[in-house]
Amino acid sequence: MDLSGYSNVSPYLEKEIATVNMKNNIQGALNSNHKLTRLFKRLNIHSWKEAIDHIRALPYGRNKNRQDLTLVILEGKGTCSSKHALAITLAKENDLNNIDLILGIFKMNGENTPKIKSILNKYEIEYI
Numbered sequence: 001m002d003l004s005g006y007s008n009v010s011p012y013l014e015k016e017i018a019t020v021n022m023k024n025n026i027q028g029a030l031n032s033n034h035k036l037t038r039l040f041k042r043l044n045i046h047s048w049k050e051a052i053d054h055i056r057a058l059p060y061g062r063n064k065n066r067q068d069l070t071l072v073i074l075e076g077k078g079t080c081s082s083k084h085a086l087a088i089t090l091a092k093e094n095d096l097n098n099i100d101l102i103l104g105i106f107k108m109n110g111e112n113t114p115k116i117k118s119i120l121n122k123y124e125i126e127y128i
Contacts, residue, residue, distance in 0.1 A: 034093040036086065039073045051090055055083050
């Protein structure tokens with residue numbers, strides 16, 4: 001997927017790819033009867049946009065079992081990886097085939113990741 005047309009994407013890809021896709025007006029109802037979709041419906045979430053908004057609002061945190069994506073919803077937290085895996089799995093469950101999961105690698109520095117600035121300075125490292 002070419003991201004050059006998305007003016008709101010930073011060089012560090014700090015936005016979730018699902019957010020980028022939302023700018024493309026990707027719509028979709030959550031109509032399947034699969035396990036993850038049923039969990040979202042219990043939360044009164046019935047569309048892709050509502051699901052992505054919910055996932056994005058969850059705080060960062062490790063789940064008890066990273067293989068069990070239901071825990072992102074049930075525990076109300078997730079890592080970047082588990083949230084993205086949940087989103088793409090939900091899309092697949094609901095035949096939203098225009099959703100892509102893209103890996104972005106970037107140099108973490110004191111500007112784009114302020115919490116590591118003191119460590120970088122201490123060891124005189126520009127980025128990791």
